[in-house]
Amino acid sequence: MQQPVTASPAVKTGKPFLTERRLSSLMAYLFISPFFLLFAVFGLYPILFTIYLSFYKWDALGPMKYVGFKNYDLITSDPTFWISFLNTLLIGLMGTVPQLLVALVLAVLLNSAMTRFKKGFRILFFMPNITSIVAVTLVFSTFFGNNGMGNWLLDLIGFDPVAWGSGFWGVKIAIATMIMWRWTGYNAIIYLSGLQSIPTDLYEAAKIDGANKRQQLVFITLPLLKPFIIFTVLMSTIGGLQLFTEPYVYLGQSGTGSTREEGITMVVYLYSEAFRNGFFGTAAATAVMLFIITIIFSVINMWVSNRLGGDTGGSKA
Template identity: 50%
Template structure:
């Protein structure tokens, strides 16, 4: 009797919860083969034309190969030669000079143009198309135009300087003239592209901020410097990163304008143009691969620097600052 009451008064055993995968039939990989087959072309193409060339270039950077004969493993000899190669460091210096004198004015002009296009003006769509048009123009046509404008003997630039009573400049034979000409090509081509990016960022800023500033008596410069620039800092850093990568990999402009030699005294020889000459003109694919990976390291260093700037300025403290904060609270 007591045992029976004990059994009847006992709480019923809880029902076993079903696992997430038990309430539906298991599907084997064979049932999903159409999905895998649909995405397979991308991975096959990436493996053949992306991953394999990258890994093969790493291997080639430790070898000596002319593209036809036997591949000879030389260890770090290519990198040791690269460190002591004055032509490589001349290409690095040219690349950084062109990048500085082109990126800084280009981004500033693009930001000003985006700010003006964001105002209530007529024919804004026509201006946007006009500013973006140089980015889709053929580089060969651009080189022909700029070669004619900045020609040493009959260029329009020297004609304008002469009309203003100034001396002519050797744009395509002087080292600094070559760098300035290439920088102007970069500015002309990419200013509209960055202006469109800035304009997209401006459209995300609430218009109430501009209206309140104008009610308080702020002029256009105060609105631009105290509202637009601070709120566009993430977009500005994005364009700085992309412009840095594009500036370090500059190739088309100097190659089409000046040829493979890079102009007089190799004043227009950039890192990628020098790598192209070594690999596809001198057929030294081992040294060309070493130059390519040196460029990758340089670009990675600048990307990390820009990323840290983005993290610190957007209110995301670094490990060092978090450690100092925790130590002070303790």
């Protein structure tokens, strides 16, 4: 079919039959061409082919057979698909909503004029984010072992132990905790840079006009922080829906490589359909569904975060 291109753009030197102007745009096209070549082969073509593939039955080896919407019927009537959908949403919500709120609080604290050692705190808060997801998952699986620190702490404050590795909520809380730990500091620093971009004289003017702390927050801070909030909400939405490594590693220690139902996410479902069961058609249909869901949720979340701050919509820093 399409011949994949090995992109190694040699830099050609223009020859005098070109005018300076044309040479200049030719060079510009040359400079940007590696991206477009690679994207054509490893981005655009695979996306189109995924959509095409979702209407075929295929095991990646034999001939492809057109089946219409059968793959979509198959996955939507598979309870595991819906479990993976529900899990993805629940873990996504549990991992990101509290996280963004905590990040906002940390950012406000860090931005306060009376806080010292700002740079030091920023570095410490950001440290979890450089750790690989695999490493995070391994460390937290010691916390959430049956006799691990998590249950010890619960016992200390008088609660029964929780089955972090197999319970419906236990698994989800464990995975959401891993997400929170890795991303809270990152988002706090994004918010902090947003807060720092708000001119201080705005607050002074508001104070002269008699605005109290709460009014300053609602009418100045939140509206001006809006682009940053939209950015983090969007990134968290996309990241949350693509959740794979945490559940795959955390629940895959049985040696069979399969993931427990409590933690199966949509991408885990996709991965096992394709690379474990060899059903490339249904896996492609899952990918298309995931993409549609991503668009829907991104639009909803953008709309919601855009309404934040009430009637002050449209003001930009």
